[in-house]
Amino acid sequence: MFNNIPPITRNIIIINIVVFIAAYLIPFLDLNLTGFYPFSPNFKSWQIITHMFMHGSFMHILFNMFTLFSFGPILEQALGDKKYLILYFLSGLGAFFLFNLWNFIEIQQLISQLKEMNIDVSEIYSSSDLRTYGYSRTAYLDQPLSRSLYEGLTGGMVGASGAIFGVIAAFATLYPEAKIGIMFIPVPVKVKYLLPIIIVGSVVLGVTGNVGGIAHLAHVGGAIVGFILAMIWKKHLYRFK
Template identity: 65%
Template sequence: MFNNIPPITRNIIILNVALYLISFLMPQLNYFLAGYFPLSPDFKSWQIVTHMFMHGSPMHILFNMFTLFSFGPILEQSLGDKRYLILYFLSGFGAYLLFNIWNFVEYQSIYSQLTDAGFDIQGYIANPESFANTKVSTSTLELIGRLQPIVFGRMVGASGAIFGVIAAFATLYPEAKIGIMFIPIPVKVKYVLPVVIVGSIYLGVTGNVGGIAHLAHVGGAIVGWLLAMIWRKHLYRFN
């Protein structure tokens, strides 16, 4: 059955699974290839791409790869290899971009408040351990707590790219029906996607993220939708 999956989707799944397994033997890859905030000392340019192939848990990679397996082959066959690759990677870039634009807005606000409080934010970012015994006010401590996940947090997973695939699928095949957990009947994908996107925006903006980069999902979906809108007028020419 695996050999029947179109080659691009199959190879993406293989690469994701391979890197996830290799990361157990080389744990440093979880930091070296993860995506960091561009102003973080841990940021490297290649992470904009490599973060799409790293995952944080078995359920994380299982859910992502199953979703790609469910939606990817149809798009790969209808769009062709080149456009499908463009869709996948641009959606991943869009996910990284939107997530970090929001992080930058938060970072600027926190930076300004900490600077006004006389806190050496650049020194802290460069060497947070050296501030372990520094006494600060409760408000400053709260700001540092908000700063830490932005500067030192890692972004991993193919979710942004896969949300682009889902959004493109919903745009090109809006009447297709999919099964959803806890809902006894299949639902048209054109109804499911807007609900998921609105929910992701709410969770991302309010901060109720639970360790999930919800705004990255939105960024990927926006790119997938835009590309599908551009391409769908010429879909039959591709084939």
């Protein structure tokens, strides 16, 4: 069955699985491939891409790869290899950008508040370098705002969710009348109704900070890119090779 999956989708799934296993076997690989906040001491330029192949748990990668397996082959065959790859990776980049744009706003607010309290922000930045200090604590980290800044600088973004949300959004844009089954809903739902609900929910959860550990705004960023690309390509769908 695996050989019947179109090559781009199949190879993306394979790479994700290989990286997931390698991250558990190779020391510090996760530190180098996770997508950190761009102004954090832990950030490296390649993380903009590599974070898309990192996952935090078995259930995380299982859900993402099953979703890609469900929607990816249809789009790969409809769009062709080149446009499908553009869709996937630009959606992942859009996810990284929106997630860290919100991070930037929050972190700048924290820095302003900390400076008003005469707290040395540079010390927090220095101690957040995980390659040098690991997960350490400074004298300021018992203060909630200092701890929030530290966590923002040491918390990483992982997963293919942003790219996959772009794939889902493109699918919903190109095939709005398609019906899919979803957990806890007894009847199939048209994707043109389901996707907006998911996006609004992700925005609310991302802005309010509810359900920690999930980069909701990354999902939104990926979906926005997927929607835009699908709208651009939609008129020429049947011309794709």
